[in-house]
Amino acid sequence: MGTVRFGNDNFAAIAGYGDYIQGNITICHVYYVEGLGHNLFSVGQFCDGDLEVAFRSKTCYMRNLEGDDLLTGDRESNLYTTISISDMAASSPICLMSKATSTKSWLWHRRLSHLNFGTINDLTRLDLVDSLPKFKYGKDYLCSACERGKSKKASHLPKLVSSNHSTLEMLHMDLCGPMRVASINGKKYILVIVDDYSCFTWVYFLHTKDETPDIIKKFITQAQLNYKDKVWKICFDISTEFKNANRKAHYEKLGIMQQFLTARTPQENGVVERRNCTLVEVARMMLIFS
Known part of the structure; x- marks a missing residue:
């Protein structure tokens, strides 16, 4: 995703509402702007994710709860634009990966043999699994199959240093x-x-x-x-x-x-x-x- 835009005008005023028809495809009950060549971010979804979004006369920014700037943009006419994901990702270690839905998270949890979500996120971040969607996976409840299948007695602590120095030893x-x-x-x-x-x-x-x-x-x-x-x-x-x-x-x-x-x-x-x-x-x- 490259440049995105925030609109400070009422979105409904510039967008159409109804059924969007493109060839043989019909999408019902949507807001759309025909011919718009930019990606849009939803301010409401940012706020729902405990992020701060603020607009000033010449600029806008989005911050997390620690006060770190995740995205910034400049105002052009009535739109805040030139927010580059690639530039921000290159200069900041903050992960800008979108969060997977609960259904998708649990689907991949089952597909990967009930693997824990921390490891699934590591596989995604390091790109170790082909065709694994690049989302941030999280759980909203405890998997009943994992709760029943993984219960066991506490084990002894493992050795910190291996006694062997090569494979097959x-x-x-x-x-x-x-x-x-x-x-x-x-x-x-x-x-x-x-x-x-x-x-x-x-x-x-x-x-x-x-x-x-x-x-x-x-x-x-x-x-x-x-x-x-x-x-x-x-x-x-x-x-x-x-x-x-x-x-x-x-x-x-x-x-x-x-x-x-x-x-x-x-x-x-x-x-x-x-x-x-x-x-x-x-x-x-x-x-x-x-």
Whole structure:
């Protein structure tokens, strides 16, 4: 949006009211100015947003509650004009992004698997998601699906500094399942692998536990080839799909150290257990909402 204009005359006096017809399109009950080549700002909507709008004989301005000037303009005849969004945005860190409607905010909240609104705004600000409309997203009530799906016990505080210094140096693995309801393809288990350094996650869907050793073997080969790095340590719990003689010989051949956890103590493998929790929460919330 470039130059916009404020009118100090009565808008209704210069605008038509009724049905606006353009070709095959008809818009009913609108104010319009035929041939107007500028964008208009609504003073009423600025005031509803707790912003101050003031007009003087030669200039006008819009301020926030802290007294910062967001927009300024000069008077030309009976119009206040030359308000440039691009110039103001370049010289000020203030965000001039319009606020999304409540319906649009909750629509994208659901589309992004019930992602919190702070993260959605970060994705928009940094342009990290294609086709995500550039609005300011906010919530006006608590999502019932999130309230039910994300409730959990308080967890231990995470480490402030990572013990590892490169990708694939240490991998956390865990097998989750069997699920009460199988997927469309009849799979009831998920194998979750988390890189301790980058927290990047890989998820594999399995029919049975017996598929776990072959999936891990293929994963290690592909990961080392794709990332040009070596797997040094693997951390998992004591279960037959992870701990057996064949697996031990294979890992020793590759120079990979196995790190087993204490039985019935999932807290020791908190990195992948928390990721399991996140994945299950996302699926549960989508099912609850549907």
